[in-house]
Amino acid sequence: MSPPRKLHIKSYGCQMNVYDAQRMVDTLAPEGFVETASVGDADLVILNTCHIREKAAEKVYSELGRLRLAREDAARNGRDLNIVVAGCVAQAEGDEIIRRAPVVDVVVGPQSYHNLPRLLARARSEGRAIDTEFPVEDKFAALPPPSRQAIRARGVSAFVTVQEGCDKFCTFCVVPYTRGAEASRPVARILDDARRLADNGVREITLIGQNVNAYHGDGPDGRTWSLGKLLYRLAEIPGIARIRYSTNHPRDVDDELIAAHRDLPALMPFVHLPVQSGSDRILAAMNRKHTADEYRHVIARFREARADIAFSSDFIVGFPGESEEDFKATLALVEQIGYASAYSFKYSPRPGTPAADMREMVAAATMDERLARLQDLIDRQQHAFNRAAIGTTVDVLFERAARNEGQIVGRTAYLQPAHVMASEDIIGEVRPVTLDSLERYSLLGRLATASPRARASASTGA
Ligand code: 5AD
Ligand code: SF4
Numbered sequence: 001m002s003p004p005r006k007l008h009i010k011s012y013g014c015q016m017n018v019y020d021a022q023r024m025v026d027t028l029a030p031e032g033f034v035e036t037a038s039v040g041d042a043d044l045v046i047l048n049t050c051h052i053r054e055k056a057a058e059k060v061y062s063e064l065g066r067l068r069l070a071r072e073d074a075a076r077n078g079r080d081l082n083i084v085v086a087g088c089v090a091q092a093e094g095d096e097i098i099r100r101a102p103v104v105d106v107v108v109g110p111q112s113y114h115n116l117p118r119l120l121a122r123a124r125s126e127g128r129a130i131d132t133e134f135p136v137e138d139k140f141a142a143l144p145p146p147s148r149q150a151i152r153a154r155g156v157s158a159f160v161t162v163q164e165g166c167d168k169f170c171t172f173c174v175v176p177y178t179r180g181a182e183a184s185r186p187v188a189r190i191l192d193d194a195r196r197l198a199d200n201g202v203r204e205i206t207l208i209g210q211n212v213n214a215y216h217g218d219g220p221d222g223r224t225w226s227l228g229k230l231l232y233r234l235a236e237i238p239g240i241a242r243i244r245y246s247t248n249h250p251r252d253v254d255d256e257l258i259a260a261h262r263d264l265p266a267l268m269p270f271v272h273l274p275v276q277s278g279s280d281r282i283l284a285a286m287n288r289k290h291t292a293d294e295y296r297h298v299i300a301r302f303r304e305a306r307a308d309i310a311f312s313s314d315f316i317v318g319f320p321g322e323s324e325e326d327f328k329a330t331l332a333l334v335e336q337i338g339y340a341s342a343y344s345f346k347y348s349p350r351p352g353t354p355a356a357d358m359r360e361m362v363a364a365a366t367m368d369e370r371l372a373r374l375q376d377l378i379d380r381q382q383h384a385f386n387r388a389a390i391g392t393t394v395d396v397l398f399e400r401a402a403r404n405e406g407q408i409v410g411r412t413a414y415l416q417p418a419h420v421m422a423s424e425d426i427i428g429e430v431r432p433v434t435l436d437s438l439e440r441y442s443l444l445g446r447l448a449t450a451s452p453r454a455r456a457s458a459s460t461g462a
Helices: 014-030 055-075 087-100 110-126 150-154 187-199 227-234 255-263 280-285 293-303 326-336 363-386 454-460
Strands: 005-011 031-037 044-049 081-087 104-106 129-131 157-161 206-207 216-218 225-227 243-247 270-272 310-317 339-346 394-399 408-410 417-419 429-440 442-447
Touching: 005 014, 014 031, 014 044, 014 110, 014 150, 044 055, 044 087, 044 417, 055 081, 055 087, 081 087, 081 110, 087 104, 087 110, 087 429, 104 206, 110 129, 150 293, 157 187, 187 216, 187 227, 206 227, 216 429, 225 227, 227 243, 227 255, 255 280, 255 293, 280 326, 293 326, 310 326, 310 363, 326 363, 339 363, 394 417, 417 429
Parallel strands: 005 031, 005 044, 044 081, 081 104, 104 129, 157 206, 206 243, 270 310, 310 339, 417 442
Antiparallel strands: 216 225, 394 408, 394 429, 408 417, 429 442
């Protein structure tokens, strides 16, 4: 048998890319590839790229410069190093990559990962290969499932892609062009994936998609299922203690999703609900298809269904035409909602999107200043949220040994890291933890004896 070849994947950007990287590893495992953490001993390097903002896209070309040197090093030692560019930059700029970077052997778009073995073979015989088609078949059906060992090695929390692509066409966003039209996987396949994960020790699944709450998959009953309906069914799978989903569009929140939050203890009360701006004028220019008040109303419906629910969001500052007044409306919305965490970005014009042609650019210094003000507010909210946890007893799903000797780290319902002194036996378990202190973004605590729910019912006598 030939020795295994080594594969190094570097992923940028969103959770979907993290998941796709795992699927590429699974696709190449039957070809004799094993993963390596270092470029130095790799036979194959895959850059899994992100096109969402200019900075992210630029990283590809600087990384390819470094890889050219690594390839020369490998050649001096008599080894081949093959280089693949995957992900959304591959999709959007495939031909340009081929032209600008002779070091690249294969360019493969997100819809074609199942073709990787074929593309590598073609690159060997023809020099280079490119595949950025949007095929009609379900790419997920063509990708091999992860092995049992791979699932176990990846830990207690796993992603499952349930839909891909987006039909919203926000005017700033490349996703509808790089990931294509919105498409949902059939319910039965998702349930199979989830069962397989649960059977191999996974306790938490996060359903992912570019617009996951637009999910509308074929159900086993011949009807179209919503995300809410899917969540009810997933919650019945033995072993799955926690379910999450990301990322969402406010317009696609329906009653069944809200009801799922009311009814399912396994559905974590933490929702990523991007709003981008608090100004109706800017929301309209962004083609978000909702107003700030409609967003507030969606938040209120979630809160009514589950009082302890918390939110995170995405914001863009400096969208073309954004005035100080528009920006203040964003700050006011953040003040009013109160987020557990949030991401904020400076607007970055993306070629081919409608906003890239808008004229009223906001000055760079103004963008910097607005970003700093918004991030300061979000930071203060995040700290307040984390500090409020001190002194409470909450459920933590333990994931792994921490860097500090003897400590095990897990996550609360709100994804806050929580550290306790304990044996590794608790990895994979949900245990109540009394939280004593906060260090930067991590909570420190100790294992408690009774679960928060049991304590609550004991103290109320219910
Ligand atoms: N400029 C800045 N931020 C962007 N995002 C998407 N496109 C752009 C862009 N052109 C942000 C949005 C989105 C998140 C994933 O990235 O906030 O929700
Ligand atoms: Fe992009 Fe808007 Fe679709 Fe989100 S909803 S992926 S921001 S187009």
